[in-house]
Amino acid sequence: MPTIPLHPPNSHSTTNPTANLNPLPPLLHTPTGLALLELQGTIHFPTPADPSTSPFTRIGTLVFPLYNPEINGAEDTKWMKRVYLYVGENQRLAGEVKKLGKGFAVVRRRERVGDGEEMEGVEREDADGDMVDRGQGTQEELEIVELVKYKIVFSTRPEPVSKDGAVV
Amino acid sequence: MATQQDEGDVPFSVAHDMQQFRLLELPPEIVELIESANPPALSIKSRVPSTTPNASNASAAHAVLCTANKTFQLRQVQTSNSLFVTQPVLESHNNEIPTPTTRAIASCAVTLELHPSDENPRIYLEEALPLYDIVDGEVEAAGNGKNKASIFADVPVSDGQAERCWSELVAFEFSGSSYRPSANTLSQIWKSINAAAVAEGIKLDSQFLADDMTKVADEEGYPVALVQALLKRRLSTDNQDINGPWACLDRPRTVQFVGQMLLEARRESDDYLTAGFLDTWKDGLPEAWRGDAVLKVIDGKYELPSSTTIRAKARSGTSSKEDNTASKGSSSRKWHAKFGRARKK
Structure with missing residues (x-):
């Protein structure tokens, strides 16, 4: 099938239950809680011993040093100019929050199941990251999960810092 | 909320089990569509590889995103940076109390850009539609066994643009297949219509019953669908109801069409x-x-x-x-x- 439907974001879809726990500044919030974070290079971390017991690796901490809506008001956007990502104990990346010139749609594949009511999430065995030129397969459909208009960008290399956060 | 972090500090983690997302950079007009109260269905189309014999990887290059009447070319953009999609989760680290955390759940090495495309669907439709020709009263046409919908599904433009071109070509569906008539056939049909109009005293540029004309053409062996496509779409004035019984030809459009078909028929x-x-x-x-x-x-x-x-x-x-x-x-x-x-x- 050469024509693949691309469904718009489902407004009444099950929003992520943890979305209201979103720790990021509200500007970066989206209905599903999805956000974009870009950094130069790659994050390396030791291979987890047992993936089933530790589904994630804590990389570091995001800090928005200028974000202070109580003092600057909710409308303040100057805080966007500075974001730090502390990695481990003595590396720091400096970045900023950028408004995207063009919004990004976060798209994923969705498989039609049974009566079409129940939509499955992302299937691992289908996850070849190749959505356009896969010719065969089951009724393939895509959906826009979220529309993201900001991203956190770290475009410089990490700088060394001491444990208390001061630049060495 | 009591956390062990400084206020405003956000723990950041990376999921081991990454999900698959694609990032699609959207032009403002598509953002507007998606954010409207009733977002329309979009589709991603690509050409069937079999119709492009010497371009095996053309399908990826030819993938387009279609709205109802616009087409956008999809282009892949590689980035050397790591671009993560993150999600808020409650996460407990080293047996601490669970804290709201930003977790990277997908990494996207490639993003897709959309570029407006005004590619004319004509060559695709001409390729997909067999010619319907009448030579010395004999119909020469090899059916393709495809209806209009399945042909549109294979054409890498929006349905609106395909529809316009379909009308332009006077394409029609006939006994399970779709065709485009030859210039010669169109000239012949026009001749019959014009003769019948003269005989019946019908003014073609005012309202007339389309059936009167299709009946005549039917008696002469032309497919009714083809005559309708000609009278009610190709030559019709713009404000005519396509599904109603009446037809009214656009005079300048018809004059131009007749001249063009005469020339096309003598192309050789x-x-x-x-x-x-x-x-x-x-x-x-x-x-x-x-x-x-x-x-x-x-x-x-x-x-x-x-x-x-x-x-x-x-x-x-x-x-x-x-x-x-x-x-x-x-x-x-x-x-x-x-x-x-x-x-x-």
């Missing part, structure tokens, strides 16, 4: 006299319209190979094969003239 011949063409054109129109048949009406559609002859202008770019060979034959003889023209520009 090299010696069509301009004077003879103008006479046939005028004769093929209702009496009151004769004066409308002047070359200005088909401006850009013809060329004058000599001071006395005329022919249909060779279509630019990739057109059907017979056109290519025809124009190649004539242009190779005049390559110096062609170069001279190019230099003047």
